[in-house]
Amino acid sequence: MAIGCWTSFINKDNAEVHILNLNYVATTDFIFHLNMTSAKPTNLILTSLHTAYSLYNINPDVHIYINNHSKIDLHGNDHKNNIHTQDFPTQGEELVKWASQKFGGVTSFTTVQNLKIISWTGTSGSKPGSHSCVLKNEDPFEKHFIKIGAETWASIKSCSPQPENLSAGEIHIINIPENANVRNISIRMDKHDKTSMFLRGPQGTTWNFLNIQHTTFASNNIIILPSMSQDSSVKFTVQPLLTSNNDSAVSVQRAALTHFKASTFTSYTELSPEDSMVLLVLGKMEKPTVTVTVPEPVTPITTTAPQMPLMMQLYTSPDYRSPLDPNTKVQSDKRIYAEISGHTIGNIVLTIKVISCTVHSKGSCPVVKELPFIPETCSLNSCPNSTRLSFSLDQIQELTSTTWDLECSVKFCYSEKCGDAGRVKRNLEVTQPCLQPPSEFSFNSKIWISSLCVLFHI
Incomplete structure (x- = not known):
């Protein structure tokens, strides 16, 4: 539950007035994505007591207001003149009072814990009822005009x-x-x-x-x-x-x-x-009905980061020219090269930083192993939205499992500021290298050479 309100107010310019109050419980800095390209004409007031970095996309009818001393750092390439800094209260009833005096009222006040992504659905943000914004405990996810992606600890x-x-x-x-x-x-x-x-x-x-x-x-x-x-x-x-x-x-x-x-x-x-x-x-979940579906083609990635889709591709050589097919088995004595890439948010370019990687065996007795990696050089021209690294599979040579999930935890960075981006994962088939026994010809050759050495010595 969070403090908020939801009213029928729309000002004389037919614009809605929304207040977004952010609260982060962790000590690290956060990056969140604000997408208002589909929003109705809106005056959005952003406030937070914690440091946060916003990557925003807005349309010409959206104006964003932040406090002069706000800890929210906005980054975007569209409609920069629609970003306004003013001196106003940052919390609760005082903020609602200021917004009501400036715009005539408040359509909604929404508090979100640990926001990762928020987008406007394109529907009206008002609802029938009172014009007055009275703050009380509410469930912010019930507001149909926004979609909220938040992280829970x-x-x-x-x-x-x-x-x-x-x-x-x-x-x-x-x-x-x-x-x-x-x-x-x-x-x-x-x-x-x-x-x-x-x-x-x-x-x-x-x-x-x-x-x-x-x-x-x-x-x-x-x-x-x-x-x-x-x-x-x-x-x-x-x-x-x-x-x-x-x-x-x-x-x-x-x-x-x-x-x-x-x-x-x-x-x-x-x-x-x-x-x-x-x-x-x-609540109560209904029992799902059994349906038959056609399997979709195997994709090489999954990711928990909603704001910037990630992809991990594997290679067998450092030139990164021949991608490894997901169904191809790799010998455990070979070095594997990986490239983790993502798409930009609008015109905003983020860099990707790999924090850690693990391999998870599949089967009745799962094994998890930390996988050390070495960052590989990658120029901005050759891979502007990706990062490269390589692995050695030596430590899983002695294990019996051949099917693994390779998973890396990553962060998104803008300038020198980084925020959690979730994990990217793909499957990996591993085989053990076969040691060839010496052939009969090689064995006999060694005996013959040894005999020659003895005869020559005599």
Whole structure:
């Protein structure tokens, strides 16, 4: 959950007014992509307390406003005159007040944690209702006029030990360990079945139900329930029903089964997010129907970076002239040469920096090995949007697996600033070199030469 609003406001020039408030929980700098080429006429206010670098693409009807002392660094080659720096508040109600005075109102205020990419869908950014922007907890992903790609830092462990018993109802256990930072958890119920929830967290944690649907619950923390009336501002507070200071999985599961007088549960989830507020959605996935599809051609890459598609191509020689077919097997005593490349974002050119590489064996007993690499020279003219490196496969010679996934973690860099770009991966077939035994002719030749040496010595 994040602080925000969504209104029906459109100013007298038929332009929307959006505020994008960015929050990054990690200590490293970040690069995010802002794509507003399909946006309606918009005045966008960008604000962040953390350092971030934005690669933007906008249309002529979009104007971006940042604070004079903003830590957001904008980079783009289109419509630079549409970027404005002014002195204005950077947080909460004061920022909404300033925007309302300058533009007449605010269409939306959206807070995003760890933004990687955001794009406007081309639909209207307003919605029916009030013109007033009242900040409250909201789910930013519900706003249809934008698509958000964000990164989440959280340690999640879960299990489902038994098949669901729909007649007896489901029991879901959520455990927040004592050392977690989160203290405000919102829960939205997208299920209509009978459900019981056991919620355990550190002292001071609050569980806020956005809706209630056939749900019973128990917790060692405060639970806030919505009103059944049309007034959404009315809330009911339920004090802790039990005491639980032990956050071990066994203890929490035993406490839940004891409280609900049950012999098994549907799911157990242990969650350690770094954010102070979290939205959890309890839904039900329908069983997928079985369909027959024609396999697509094998592609050499996969990537987790949405803003700049990556590709890894392998070669067997340092001249990088003959690409290695994905189905070709490589001997483990050979050196492999790789080129990782990507496409530009608009007219913006990013460089690629490889951080680390690993190989993952495929099979019932997977093995992961760190793969040292050597950067290879690559001039800007020959490979402007790529980087080259080479590997030695010596350390997997003794392993039995022949099918591997080669995966590299990379960063995007603009000037001297770098941000996480995800991973790029492709498959690799490896064979062991065969040692040829000496031929009979060679063996006899050595004996004959040795005899000649002896005779000559005598």
